[in-house]
Amino acid sequence: MGKLSNLPKIYLAVVFLILYTPIFYLIYYSFNSGGGMSNFESFTLEHYQAVFQDTRLLIIVMNTVIIALLSALLSTTIGVIGALAIYFMRNKSMRQTILSLNNILIVSPDVIIGASFLILFTLIGVKLGFASVLISHIAFSIPIVVIMVLPKLQEMSTTLVDAALDLGASRKDVLTRVVLPYIKPGIFAGFFLALTYSLDDFAVTFFVTGNGFSTLSVEIYSMARTGITLTINALSGLIFVITMVLVLGYYMIGSRKVDQGVKR
Amino acid sequence: MKGLVSGAAAILLVSFALLFTNYQLEHKAGGAGKDTITVYNWGEYIDPDLLKQFEEREGIKVIYETFDSNEGMMGKIEQGGTSYDLSVPSEYAVQMMEDRELLIPLDFSKIPNIKNIDPYFMNLPFDTDNTYSIPYFWGTLGIAYNPSLLEGQTFESWESLWDASLRQKLILVDSAREVIGVALNSYGYSLNSTSLQQLKEATDKLETMGPNVKAVIGDEVTQLMINNEASVALTWSGQAADMISENEDIDYIVPEEGSNLWFDNIVIPKTAKNIEGAYKFINFMLEPEVAAQNAEYVGYSTPNKEALAFMDEETVTDERFYPNEEARENLEVYENLGLETLGVYNELFLKFKMGLR
Numbered sequence: 001m002g003k004l005s006n007l008p009k010i011y012l013a014v015v016f017l018i019l020y021t022p023i024f025y026l027i028y029y030s031f032n033s034g035g036g037m038s039n040f041e042s043f044t045l046e047h048y049q050a051v052f053q054d055t056r057l058l059i060i061v062m063n064t065v066i067i068a069l070l071s072a073l074l075s076t077t078i079g080v081i082g083a084l085a086i087y088f089m090r091n092k093s094m095r096q097t098i099l100s101l102n103n104i105l106i107v108s109p110d111v112i113i114g115a116s117f118l119i120l121f122t123l124i125g126v127k128l129g130f131a132s133v134l135i136s137h138i139a140f141s142i143p144i145v146v147i148m149v150l151p152k153l154q155e156m157s158t159t160l161v162d163a164a165l166d167l168g169a170s171r172k173d174v175l176t177r178v179v180l181p182y183i184k185p186g187i188f189a190g191f192f193l194a195l196t197y198s199l200d201d202f203a204v205t206f207f208v209t210g211n212g213f214s215t216l217s218v219e220i221y222s223m224a225r226t227g228i229t230l231t232i233n234a235l236s237g238l239i240f241v242i243t244m245v246l247v248l249g250y251y252m253i254g255s256r257k258v259d260q261g262v263k264r
Numbered sequence: 265m266k267g268l269v270s271g272a273a274a275i276l277l278v279s280f281a282l283l284f285t286n287y288q289l290e291h292k293a294g295g296a297g298k299d300t301i302t303v304y305n306w307g308e309y310i311d312p313d314l315l316k317q318f319e320e321r322e323g324i325k326v327i328y329e330t331f332d333s334n335e336g337m338m339g340k341i342e343q344g345g346t347s348y349d350l351s352v353p354s355e356y357a358v359q360m361m362e363d364r365e366l367l368i369p370l371d372f373s374k375i376p377n378i379k380n381i382d383p384y385f386m387n388l389p390f391d392t393d394n395t396y397s398i399p400y401f402w403g404t405l406g407i408a409y410n411p412s413l414l415e416g417q418t419f420e421s422w423e424s425l426w427d428a429s430l431r432q433k434l435i436l437v438d439s440a441r442e443v444i445g446v447a448l449n450s451y452g453y454s455l456n457s458t459s460l461q462q463l464k465e466a467t468d469k470l471e472t473m474g475p476n477v478k479a480v481i482g483d484e485v486t487q488l489m490i491n492n493e494a495s496v497a498l499t500w501s502g503q504a505a506d507m508i509s510e511n512e513d514i515d516y517i518v519p520e521e522g523s524n525l526w527f528d529n530i531v532i533p534k535t536a537k538n539i540e541g542a543y544k545f546i547n548f549m550l551e552p553e554v555a556a557q558n559a560e561y562v563g564y565s566t567p568n569k570e571a572l573a574f575m576d577e578e579t580v581t582d583e584r585f586y587p588n589e590e591a592r593e594n595l596e597v598y599e600n601l602g603l604e605t606l607g608v609y610n611e612l613f614l615k616f617k618m619g620l621r
Contacts, residue, residue, distance in 0.1 A: 037490070054312065058289060059290060069279045069282075070275075073279075118343055122343050128340075132345075211329070213329075219307070
């Protein structure tokens with residue numbers, strides 16, 4: 001019996017090893033004084049220094065984060081409203097149509113979305129830059145949020161809403177005290193998914209950046225011809241550590257809340 | 265509900281804090297003036313220190329953006345919505361941009377430092393009279409190889425790529441004119457050949473190279489060579505220089521029959537808003553000390569004759585990257601062959617790739 005229960009653990013360990021090895025390989029070489037991703041010469045922190053001296057790179061990193069946060073926030077807001085509208089729609093065929101239109105946007109390739117945004121923006125005279133990137137990121141994130149929130153709504157028993165109304169709740173109360181708290185996990189899931197989609201999007205962003213505004217993925221990709229420097233390794237290392245701290249922090253806050261709940 | 269609202273507020277707060285720091289950083293970096301120019305260049309293709317020097321000297325802030333391919337860059341410029349004041353296309357792209365009327369003719373009276381450019385690199389077929397472009401970096405196409413992984417093969421001639429001892433070792437660059445050019449060169453034909461007969465002979469010969477070809481790839485080849493995962497590659501001198509700087513075992517050679525001579529060139533696209541600033545920047549980049557510093561940083565060959573005096577003796581006498589005049593005789597610049605002939609090249613190349621393995 002003991003052996004049998006070890007197998008899943010080993011499997012899990014192997015999977016995680018495969019997933020994390022490339023990242024650690026990258027970080028390992030960020031400490032290489034040898035300039036390349038081979039022949040580890042000696043330990044150095046100069047690449048980390050280079051990250052903080054390269055203001056342009058820092059600005060690009062911050063642009064990426066700002067775009068991700070704002071686009072995730074706005075698309076979550078719009079997406080939740082959209083999901084509610086679809087859920088409460090009376091006309092069934094209309095609901096199906098809108099849902100299909102939403103799904104088409106998820107399936108359609110980023111390249112096409114990016115190219116059509118580029119054409120649209122230049123047609124109506126929007127200057128490529130912060131605004132164009134933000135708008136397109138919001139646009140491609142909305143369908144994802146809708147798809148994350150809608151199942152939560154459908155799983156909610158309709159009697160909950162009826163009961164609230166019977167007990168004298170106003171429509172606003174039903175929304176803010178019954179529906180939204182119920183679908184909160186879906187909203188968070190949608191937000192974080194939109195956040196990650198925005199952070200690592202290359203295809204759409206590639207088309208709509210311009211006038212000196214760029215995000216990290218586009219910037220790194222353009223280094224391909226002359227070679228990616230170890231500064232990028234160092235930056236990846238820093239981002240990895242920051243994400244790890246954020247996830248751990250979130251986990252600790254989460255578990256503390258649960259503890260308090262139990263005590264009460 | 266409360267949680268959602270406070271969460272949203274927190275996100276907004278963080279975003280604005282970041283925006284503010286960004287604004288601060290940009291201004292700290294930007295020097296004084298409101299004057300800006302936007303430079304659109306290949307990634308890692310300029311010494312960032314020079315941008316700072318230029319900003320300090322001229323009081324013009326440089327907004328710097330990078331691209332990864334000529335086609336991507338042209339698309340952005342042609343589509344509009346951007347205000348790039350300078351760009352750096354390769355020679356064939358200069359011609360394409362000229363055909364599509366995307367360039368502004370240069371006024372040489374505003375670029376006195378043009379005199380520093382080696383006359384050999386002026387008035388080339390892709391832009392006769394240099395109406396639109398000034399060479400920024402140049403190089404050749406050749407063979408990068410790692411003797412420590414080979415059994416004493418040498419590559420003085422293109423023919424050596426057909427040698428049976430290279431079975432499954434050769435890496436080709438994924439580009440039609442370069443690969444077909446190897447066969448054309450081996451026959452002593454022009455790289456700009458439009459004769460279907462010659463092209464057919466060349467591709468027939470290429471097909472017999474098939475068993476030697478390990479892969480047909482793009483920029484990844486640099487990393488493969490550095491990591492000793494590949495031993496022979498058809499590549500451009502710039503990439504070869506990158507390889508050599510990371511892995512000293514690697515060597516680079518341009519076979520005797522001749523090869524391609526390529527250029528990346530500074531141009532002012534029609535999207536330019538600050539043309540005066542662009543001229544100042546071009547003139548600055550052509551100063552001997554500046555060009556020398558830039559060439560040392562990027563590692564490619566500079567066409568700036570006066571800059572050579574400020575560079576490492578060892579670098580400028582390296583005939584692999586600064587071939588002497590005799591060796592230059594056999595180098596040929598690509599001409600625009602027109603859509604139809606390019607189509608033939610691409611089709612033949614595709615057929616060659618399909619026939620591999």
